C-alpha cells in the first residue's frame with residue numbers, strides 16, 4: 001500500500017483505520033506515511049474509507065487559512081478527501097502479506113479467501129478428522145498483533161519434529177519446502193501477515209504432547225496463538241475420549257462448532273460421485 005504524498009493533506013482520518021497501527025503522520029513531511037515493515041497489505045485503508053477527489057492544494061490552503069482564523073476544516077471521519085491511497089502491484093515475497101491479510105484475495109493453493117482454509121467446517125463432506133483422531137487449527141496473529149512467518153516456522157519445526165502430518169489443503173503447508181522438517185520458504189520468513197492457520201491431525205493419544213508443545217512454543221514467539229481442536233463424537237453426540245484429556249490438562253474449552261452429519265458425505269451416492277471425481281483428478 002502506498003499513500004501519494006502529493007495528494008495527502010494530513011487530515012489523519014486514515015490513522016485509526018489501519019488494524020496494524022502502521023499509518024502515522026510524519027511531522028517532517030506533514031503527510032500520512034505507512035510503516036512498510038508493519039503494513040500487512042490488508043487493503044482496509046484503501047477499501048474501508050470513502051474516497052473524495054478534492055484538489056489537494058485547495059484543501060491544504062483552506063486548512064491553513066482555517067488554522068489562522070481558529071476554525072477547523074476537516075473531512076468527514078470516514079473519508080480520504082483526496083483519494084491518496086494507491087494499491088501497489090505486489091511481487092513475491094511481499095505479496096504473501098496481501099494473500100494472507102486481505103479478505104477479498106483468494107489463496108491460489110486452496111481457492112479460499114481469508115486464511116485460505118475451511119479447517120474442519122466441512123468435515124461432513126471431506127472427512128479430515130476421523131474416529132479416534134484429533135484435528136488442530138493453530139491460529140497465529142490477530143488485528144493489532146499480526147505474525148511473521150519465522151514465528152509460524154518455529155511452531156511448524158516443533159510439530160514436524162513430533163512427526164505430525166500437516167493438512168494438505170492449507171496455504172501454510174503449501175509454503176513449506178520440506179513437510180518433514182516444517183521448513184517454510186526462506187524468502188518469506190520476515191514477511192508479516194494479519195493471521196494464519198496451521199492445521200495438523202494426530203491420534204487422540206498424542207493430544208497431550210501436541211498441546212504441551214504448542215503451549216511451550218507459544219511462550220517464545222512474538223504473536224498470539226489460539227488453538228481449536230476437533231474430534232468425531234460418538235453416536236450419542238458425546239465426546240468421551242478427548243474431553244477427559246483436556247479436563248486433566250486443565251484446559252478450559254467449549255463446543256464451538258458442530259457438524260451434524262448433514263453434508264453430502266452422508267449420501268452414499270454423492271460420496272461415490274465424489275470419490276470418482278477425486279480419482280479423475282488424480283489420473284489427469
Ligand code: SF4
Pocket residue numbers: 003007008009010011012013014015031032079080081082083084085
Ligand atoms: S485520509 Fe487521506 S488525506 Fe487524510 S491523512 Fe490519510 S491519506 Fe492523507
Ligand code: SF4
Pocket residue numbers: 001017018019020021022023034038039040041042043044045046
Ligand atoms: S494495507 Fe492494511 S496494514 Fe497496510 S496501511 Fe493499509 S490498513 Fe494498514
